[in-house]
Amino acid sequence: MSSSSSSSSSPPCPKKMITLKSSDGETFEIEEIAALQSKTLENMIDENCASTPIPLPNVKGKILAKVVEFCTKHAEAGADAETLRAWDAEFVGVEHAIVFDYILAANFLEIPTLLDLACESVAEMIKGKTPDEIRKFFNINNAFSPEEEEDVRRQNQWAFE
Amino acid sequence: MDPSVDFVPILGLDMSFKILLSLGDPCDIARASCVSRSWHGFVVSNGLSKQLCLGMFPQLSGVDHVTESCSFKTEAETGSSNTKEWDVLEREHRVYGFLSHCCRSIVDRECISDAISASSTDNFPEEGINNTLEMRDRVGRIASYWSSEGQKKPAVPETLIYKLVGDLCVITEIDIQPFQAYFQTGLPIYSAKSVRFRMGYPKASVDLDSVDQSCHDSTNDKFVWTYTSPEFPMAQENCLQKFKFPKPVLCIGGFLLVELLGRVQRQEMDGLFYICVSHVRVLGRPLSPTFGVDIIEPSGKFVLKALSYTKESLPESSPRRISSLELQRRVRNLEHILNMLRGNVRDVEDIWDEGQDDSDEEFA
Numbered sequence: 001m002s003s004s005s006s007s008s009s010s011p012p013c014p015k016k017m018i019t020l021k022s023s024d025g026e027t028f029e030i031e032e033i034a035a036l037q038s039k040t041l042e043n044m045i046d047e048n049c050a051s052t053p054i055p056l057p058n059v060k061g062k063i064l065a066k067v068v069e070f071c072t073k074h075a076e077a078g079a080d081a082e083t084l085r086a087w088d089a090e091f092v093g094v095e096h097a098i099v100f101d102y103i104l105a106a107n108f109l110e111i112p113t114l115l116d117l118a119c120e121s122v123a124e125m126i127k128g129k130t131p132d133e134i135r136k137f138f139n140i141n142n143a144f145s146p147e148e149e150e151d152v153r154r155q156n157q158w159a160f161e
Numbered sequence: 162m163d164p165s166v167d168f169v170p171i172l173g174l175d176m177s178f179k180i181l182l183s184l185g186d187p188c189d190i191a192r193a194s195c196v197s198r199s200w201h202g203f204v205v206s207n208g209l210s211k212q213l214c215l216g217m218f219p220q221l222s223g224v225d226h227v228t229e230s231c232s233f234k235t236e237a238e239t240g241s242s243n244t245k246e247w248d249v250l251e252r253e254h255r256v257y258g259f260l261s262h263c264c265r266s267i268v269d270r271e272c273i274s275d276a277i278s279a280s281s282t283d284n285f286p287e288e289g290i291n292n293t294l295e296m297r298d299r300v301g302r303i304a305s306y307w308s309s310e311g312q313k314k315p316a317v318p319e320t321l322i323y324k325l326v327g328d329l330c331v332i333t334e335i336d337i338q339p340f341q342a343y344f345q346t347g348l349p350i351y352s353a354k355s356v357r358f359r360m361g362y363p364k365a366s367v368d369l370d371s372v373d374q375s376c377h378d379s380t381n382d383k384f385v386w387t388y389t390s391p392e393f394p395m396a397q398e399n400c401l402q403k404f405k406f407p408k409p410v411l412c413i414g415g416f417l418l419v420e421l422l423g424r425v426q427r428q429e430m431d432g433l434f435y436i437c438v439s440h441v442r443v444l445g446r447p448l449s450p451t452f453g454v455d456i457i458e459p460s461g462k463f464v465l466k467a468l469s470y471t472k473e474s475l476p477e478s479s480p481r482r483i484s485s486l487e488l489q490r491r492v493r494n495l496e497h498i499l500n501m502l503r504g505n506v507r508d509v510e511d512i513w514d515e516g517q518d519d520s521d522e523e524f525a
Contacts, residue, residue: 096166096168097166100166100168100171100172103168103172103176104171104172104176107175107176119176119179119180119183120183122168122180123180123181123183123184123185126180126181126184126189126193127184127186127189128189129192130192131192131193131195131196134192134193134196135196135197138166138167138168139166139167140167140196140197140200141197142196142197142198143197143198143199144197144198144201148198149195152194152195152201153195155251155255156191156192156194156195156255156258157470158188158191158258158259158262158470158471158472159187159188159189159191159192159258159262160192
C-alpha cells in the first residue's frame with residue numbers, strides 16, 4: 001500500500017498524499033506521483049481539487065485498494081522491467097470477475113497501463129480456445145439453436161482447421 | 162465458478178471491442194463469433210474481422226465492397242430478420258476474416274511473374290530487364306544484368322516495372338543485387354544510392370502486350386501506384402541486398418515499381434553514370450486464386466473478391482521462370498545476328514563460340 005504520510009522529519013521533502021474515497025465509503029491514501037498515472041486524477045490534481053478526499057463512486061473499496069497498489073508499484077523508481085512484468089502477471093492472475101472490475105476502474109480512472117494489462121489478460125483467456133471452451137470458461141449461455149450453431153460454424157469453418 | 166461472467170455485457174462496447182481486437186488472430190475472432198448469439202452479433206455488427214484486417218493492411222482502406230463466389234445464405238440466421246446491412250456485415254466478417262487468415266498462414270515465396278519494362282535500357286535486349294529475373298550475374302559466358310542508359314547527372318533516377326503473381330499479393334521483402342561489371346577494370350559496382358517501391362495497377366486502357374520493355378517514359382503514366390514504401394539506402398556491394406518492409410504490405414493490382422534513386426558509379430569509358438541490376442526478387446504470399454480484386458476506375462476504389470474459402474496455392478514456379486535461360490540466350494543470339502545483318506558489327510565469335518569471355522564488354 002502507499003507509504004507513510006509526510007509528517008515525520010527524516011525524508012528531506014515530504015511526499016504529497018492524495019486521499020481517495022471508494023463507492024462504499026472506504027478511504028485510501030496514495031502518493032501524488034503514483035496518482036498521476038491516472039489521467040482522471042491528474043486532471044483533478046492540476047485543477048487543484050485534490051485537497052479533500054476525491055470521491056470515486058464507480059469503484060468499490062476492494063478494487064480501489066488494488067488499483068492504488070498497482071499505481072504505487074508502477075510509480076516506484078528503479079523497478080526493472082523483468083520484475084515488474086512478473087509482478088503484473090501475478091496482479092492479474094486472479095478470478096476473471098475481478099479482472100473485469102480492474103478494467104472498469106482503469107477505464108474510469110484512465111490508467112492506460114492497467115487497462116492494457118487487464119484487457120490483455122482477458123484476451124489470453126480466449127486465445128486458442130474453441131467456442132465450447134470459451135463458453136465453459138466464462139459460463140456463457142449458448143443461446144444458438146442447433147441449426148444456427150451449425151450454420152455459424154460452417155461460415156467460419158476455416159478457423160477450425 | 163461464478164454464474165455467467167460474460168464480459169461483453171459487463172464491460173460494454175468499447176472495452177469488449179478492445180479485448181476482442183487484441184486477440185490478434187483472425188481464427189480467434191472467428192471462433193469468438195461462434196460462442197453465442199450475442200457474441201456473434203457483437204463480432205459481426207462491430208466489424209471485428211474487418212478492423213483486424215485493416216490494422217494488418219491499411220492498404221485495404223480502398224475497398225468499396227466485398228463479394229463472395231459461394232453463397233452462405235440459409236434459412237437459419239441468428240434470429241434477426243436479414244436486412245441488407247446485416248448481410249453485408251456478415252459477408253465482410255467472412256471475407257476479411259479469411260483474408261487475414263490466409264495472409265498469416267501462407268509461406269513466403271517468389272512473387273514476380275514477369276518483367277514489364279525499364280525506364281531506360283542501354284543495350285536492348287542484351288541488357289534488358291528480363292535479365293533481372295535470372296539470379297546469376299552471368300550464364301555461361303554471357304553476363305546477365307539490366308543496364309540503364311548513361312546520365313551526366315547522378316541524381317537521375319531509374320525505374321523497373323514487374324508484374325506479380327496474381328492481382329492480390331502480400332509482400333514481405335524485396336531483394337536486389339546490383340551488377341558488378343566483372344569485365345571492367347576496377348570491377349565497378351553500378352548500384353543505386355537508394356531504392357523505393359511502389360505498388361498498384363494498370364489503367365484499364367493499357368495493353369500490356371504492346372508495352373516497350375526497353376523504356377517506359379510513357380508506360381509509367383499507364384499505372385496507378387497506390388502504395389509507396391519508405392526509402393531504403395542501397396550499399397555499393399555485389400550481393401543480394403534485402404529490403405524488408407517494416408510490416409508486410411498488401412499489393413493491390415499486382416504490379417510493382419522498383420525506384421532506383423541516385424547513381425553512384427561512373428563508367429570510365431564514357432564518364433557517364435549508370436545503374437545496373439543483376440537480380441530482383443520479391444518475397445511474399447500470393448493470394449490468388451483464393452482472392453481477387455476488380456479496380457473501379459476512375460475512383461481507384463476496388464472490389465475485394467473471395468473466390469473460394471479453401472486455401473489454394475499457385476504452382477511454385479511462375480511461367481516466366483520455367484521458360485528457360487536457353488530460350489533467352491537463343492533469342493539474344495538471334496538479336497546479335499540481326500544486329501550484325503543491320504551492320505552493327507559485333508564479333509562473329511560471340512555467337513558461334515561460347516568460349517568468349519568478354520562478349521558484353523562494350524556497352525556504351
